[in-house]
Amino acid sequence: MSLSSTELLPTAVRPALRAAVSGLPSYVPGRRGTGVDIAALASNESHHEPLPAAAAAVAEAAARMNRYPDMAAVGLRERIAAQFGVSADEVAVGPGSVGVLQQIITGLCDAGDEVVFAWRSFEAYPILVEVAGARAVRVPLDAAEGHDLDAMAAAVTERTKVILLCTPNNPTGVPISHERIEAFLRSVRSDILVVIDEAYVEYADAGSGPDSLGLYRAFPNVCILRTFSKAYGLAGLRVGYAVATPEIAEGLRRTAIPFGVTALAQAAAIASLDAADEMEARVAVVKEERARMAAILEDRGWTLPRSQGNFLWIRTDDELRPRLMDAFDNAGILVRAYQGDGIRITVADPASNDRVLAVLESFTA
Structure with a gap:
């Protein structure tokens, strides 16, 4: 005898998600738009097309996509x-820095262990931690929109792993200075892995943030985390x-x-590293636009932290934020709103940036 799905016995046990998964917030990606007049400034993507060398490497690798990639990614690890x-033994790769971070948390945290991070910060942090049972x-x-390292050190317990x-x-x-991170590392236990997440480091002005490689060499509990998704323009790979x-x-x-x-991603990443000069020229243009926009907005009364990423941050209250979002939507500009905190706007080409400035000009900070 067989039963249809509508005839299941009322006492039948059904598969159930773990409680930790059922209660997870969904990761909210930047909104996407397809219209020719849409300015997609919600995901901190590079507005440039892929580097020519990376595109050529992908085209060549595509001819062999019937084969599995090198699972050890030896060539890419050696190039990094x-x-x-x-040494290549000191390098691990994954599907984006968020994928590598998942590997970090999975590798170090048991159920009930703790992961300390600033908030608000990268939205995936709490999701990855909680799905691992940590x-x-x-x-x-802090008041300057940066990490409160003293409070983070005070939050460490015997269960802290990362x-x-x-x-x-x-x-x-907002970056964290080298001196502040060095002092922080001296204050926390050496058995805690301290991950320096530098997804946007290519956009930072020299000296604004840490010498992460120097810290790694001085402190064995440091891990440097980076991505090819932003400045290198490989978000889709x-x-x-x-x-x-x-x-x-x-x-x-x-x-x-x-x-x-994938093999395509590995080939593109190697080619992108080899085309660093071209990438840096593109980054320089974004930095110039970031400075131009910030100066104009500050002259108009907006208070902005000195962003070192390819984006600007506007802290807003619950009354102003919906009005700003409506204005951006009406202008065909996709930006990222964070409930209870503010709005993040990707810095792109001058024409798109001017559209952002035009919207904000009609508001008083």
């Missing part, structure tokens, strides 16, 4: 290692990496999804 002056410890930003430092911070753009001690990096490779970084 050469960039940093480390406990997310959010420490409020601390996340996002510099420049997403979404506020999903490839990021970590630099960590060989023991930690090996653990990250073990927790990675098999074949998670």
Whole structure:
């Protein structure tokens, strides 16, 4: 005898999600638009087309996409290692820096362990922590929209396994200085992995943030986390990496999804590193536009943190934020709103940036 789905016995046990998963907030991606007049400024993507060398590498690799990629990503790891002056054993890769971060949390945290991070920061942090069964410890930003490292140090307990430092911070753009991170590292236990998340480091002015490689060499519990999604323009291919001690990096490779970084992504990432001069020229234009926009907005009365990412942050209350979002929507501009906090606006080409300025001109900060 068989039963249809509508005839199941009322006492039948059904599959159920873990409680930790049922209560997870959904990751909210930047909104997308398809119209020719839409300015897509919600996801901090590079507005430039892929670097020509990266596009050529993808085209060549596409002819072999019937084959699995190199699961160990040896060529890419060796190229990243050469960039940093480390060994390939100290490099782990994954599908974007968020994928590598998932490998970090999976590799280090048992149920009930704690991960400390600033808030507001990258929205995926609490999701990745909670899905692993660990406990997310959010420490409020300071008055300058940056990390309150003293409060973060005070939040450490015997269950703390990982601390996340996002510099420049997403979404506020505020970096953490080298001196502050160095002092912080001296104040926390050496068995806690301190991840310096530098997804936007290419956009930061020299000296505004830490010498993360120097910190890594001085403190074995430091892990550097970076991505090719932003300045290198490979957001659609999903490839990021970590630099960590060989023991930690090996653990990250073990927790990675098999074949998670495609052959196309590996080839494009290598080509992008080899085209660093062209990438840096593009970044310089974004930095110039960021400074121009910030200066104009400050002259008009807006108070902005000195962003070191490819975006600007406007803190708003619950009365102004919906009005601003309506104005941006009506102007065909997609930006990112954070409930209870503010609005993040990607810096793009001058014409799109001028459209942003025109919307904000009609508001009084």
